[in-house]
Amino acid sequence: MLNTVFLLNKCTLPPCCPVYTLARLYGVEGELSEVARQGSGSACRSMYGGFVQWRMGERTDGKDSVAEQVEAESHWPELRVLILVVSAERKPVGSTAGMHTSVETSLLLKHRADSVVPGRMTEMISAIRQRDFAAFGELTMKDSNQFHATCLDTYPPIFYLNDVSHRIIRMVHCYNAHYGHTRVAYTFDAGPNAVIYTLEEHVDEFVQVVKHFFPPENNGGQFLKGLSVSPVSLSEEVKTAIAVEPTPKGISYIINTKAGPGPCMVEEPSLHLLGADGLPKQTV
Numbered sequence: 001m002l003n004t005v006f007l008l009n010k011c012t013l014p015p016c017c018p019v020y021t022l023a024r025l026y027g028v029e030g031e032l033s034e035v036a037r038q039g040s041g042s043a044c045r046s047m048y049g050g051f052v053q054w055r056m057g058e059r060t061d062g063k064d065s066v067a068e069q070v071e072a073e074s075h076w077p078e079l080r081v082l083i084l085v086v087s088a089e090r091k092p093v094g095s096t097a098g099m100h101t102s103v104e105t106s107l108l109l110k111h112r113a114d115s116v117v118p119g120r121m122t123e124m125i126s127a128i129r130q131r132d133f134a135a136f137g138e139l140t141m142k143d144s145n146q147f148h149a150t151c152l153d154t155y156p157p158i159f160y161l162n163d164v165s166h167r168i169i170r171m172v173h174c175y176n177a178h179y180g181h182t183r184v185a186y187t188f189d190a191g192p193n194a195v196i197y198t199l200e201e202h203v204d205e206f207v208q209v210v211k212h213f214f215p216p217e218n219n220g221g222q223f224l225k226g227l228s229v230s231p232v233s234l235s236e237e238v239k240t241a242i243a244v245e246p247t248p249k250g251i252s253y254i255i256n257t258k259a260g261p262g263p264c265m266v267e268e269p270s271l272h273l274l275g276a277d278g279l280p281k282q283t284v
Contacts, residue, residue: 016047016263020032020047021263031066033054034063034065045067046263047262047263048262049072049259049262050070050071050072050074050261051069051075051259052067052068053067053068054066070128070129073260073261075131078199079131079197079199079258080198080200080203082195082206082207082210082255082256082257083193083195083196083254083257084194084195084196084210085251085255086165086168086250086252087191087252088252091191093190095190102151102154106150106153106155107153108146108150108153109150120142123139133197137184137185138182138185140185140186140197144188148161148188160188160190160191164192165193167214167244167245168186169194170244171244175209175242178238178242183198183199183202184196184198184202204229205238207256208233210254212234212239212246213244213247214246214250214251225254225256226254227257228256
């Protein structure tokens with residue numbers, strides 16, 4: 001994955017939220033993404049909302065390796081993000097440890113960093129600013145594939161994707177081929193869960209595609225979370241075009257969301273996770 005562009009804000013994950021909270025508490029001003037980066041790249045990118053790039057920087061002390069907003073979350077309102085949760089289990093190899101091993105052993109990673117990512121970053125920023133989904137989607141999928149190729153090139157190799165992940169990849173390519181253009185795009189981070197990008201107009205049908213080829217438990221009662229999705233009928237042509245064997249319960253649930261803002265103060269008490277006694281609420 002392009003480790004310099006991040007679309008779905010994850011400020012609720014450590015250490016982004018604690019960094020922001022402590023900065024507000026103690027009145028700290030300045031560039032906070034450099035501090036959050038000490039914990040993870042995701043936290044670094046999550047200090048801003050919308051479309052964010054993580055600049056590598058040139059200083060040996062890493063002080064200029066910071067996040068920078070490319071466009072605000074309101075820039076591309078039609079863009080949607082579907083998170084297909086395959087597994088919530090802890091990864092056998094953590095992303096930080098895995099990256100250290102890849103840096104030490106993968107020749108492909110060095111080639112990728114030196115010769116591929118800089119050009120792709122320029123293309124990706126252009127695609128985002130022009131709202132060019134075809135270019136954005138193709139770049140996203142190619143870069144995800146190459147990221148996982150570096151994982152396989154690592155010694156010993158790292159396997160983040162599983163059989164369900166591979167079926168999702170095939171499903172996406174079959175779906176796009178049926179329509180003759182890129183309607184949906186996948187990316188996988190250091191794990192088997194898929195992040196699917198698409199436009200709002202295609203969400204309802206593609207969710208139905210996912211439900212058809214990955215039938216959920218209990219008629220899908222808790223299968224869909226987040227933004228609402230309208231039920232639609234799936235044509236026989238689409239079903240036939242997607243040459244994937246159905247995998248019941250292969251996907252635990254789907255989160256339908258979109259690019260959001262960075263961390264902020266929540267003033268409305270009903271949205272607080274803690275009660276007046278300072279303890280977690282029983283229901284949120």
